[in-house]
Amino acid sequence: MTMFLPWIQIDRNMAWINYIWYNQQRFINHTIEALKLISEQLHATTLMAVQNRFAIDKMLGPDQGVCHLIGEDCCTVIPLHTGSAGPLHTLLERMAKARDEMVSNNAKESxxxxxxxxxxxxxxxxxxxxxxxxxxxxxxxxxxxxxxxxxxxxxxxxxxxxxxxxxxVQLPMTAVMEQESTTEHIYAAMDHNVYEDMKA
Known part of the structure; x- marks a missing residue:
C-alpha cells in the first residue's frame, strides 16, 4: 500500500518522530524536576545532619565531644554537592540549558x-x-x-x-521482373537440355 501511496508512510514516520520528540522532552523535564527534588531533600538532610552534630558536640562538650566517644571513625566529611555552587546544581543547569537549546533549535524552521x-x-x-x-x-x-x-x-x-x-538489398521492381524473366529462360533451357538428353 505504501508503495503506491508513499505519503501514508511519510505521515506515519512524522507521527513517530513527533511522538519520540515529545516523550524525550517530557523525559528531560521529569528528570530535571526529580533531580531538583532530590537535591533539595539532600541539601536539607545535610544541613540537618550538620546541625545535629553541632548540637550533640555541644551537649557532649564536657566529655570531650562525640569523637572521643566514637573513636577514629568519627571524622566523616559530608560532601556538599547539593549547594548552590555544587556539582549537582551545575549539572541541573546544564541539563536545563540543553533542553532549552533543543526547543529553540526545533522552532527554527527553514x-x-x-x-x-x-x-x-x-x-x-x-x-x-x-x-x-x-x-x-x-x-x-x-x-x-x-x-x-x-x-x-x-x-x-x-x-x-x-x-x-x-x-x-531491396531491388527495384524492374530489376525483379528482369531477374524473373532470366530465371524463366534458365529453367526453359534446362528443361530443353533435359528433353534432349532423354531423346538421346
Missing part, C-alpha cells in the same frame, strides 16, 4: 521544512493538494513516455530491424 510540514499536514486542503500533485506527476510521466519514450522506442526497433535485415 522555508523548505515549513512548506514540507504544511504539505504533509493532515488537514483536508493539504490532502487535496497532495492528491493533485501526485496525479500531476503521474500525468507528466505518462505524457513524457508517450511524447518521447514511444518515438524513441520505435526508432530503436526500426534501427535494430534495419541493422539485422539490412544486408539484403
Amino acid at each position: 522555508a523548505l521544512t515549513s512548506w514540507l510540514s504544511w504539505f504533509f499536514s493532515s488537514n483536508w486542503l493539504a490532502g487535496l493538494i497532495r492528491i493533485g500533485t501526485t496525479l500531476a506527476i503521474i500525468l507528466a510521466a505518462v505524457a513524457f513516455f508517450v511524447c518521447c519514450g514511444i518515438p524513441c522506442l520505435r526508432a530503436l526497433i526500426s534501427k535494430t530491424v534495419h541493422s539485422l535485415f539490412g544486408q539484403y
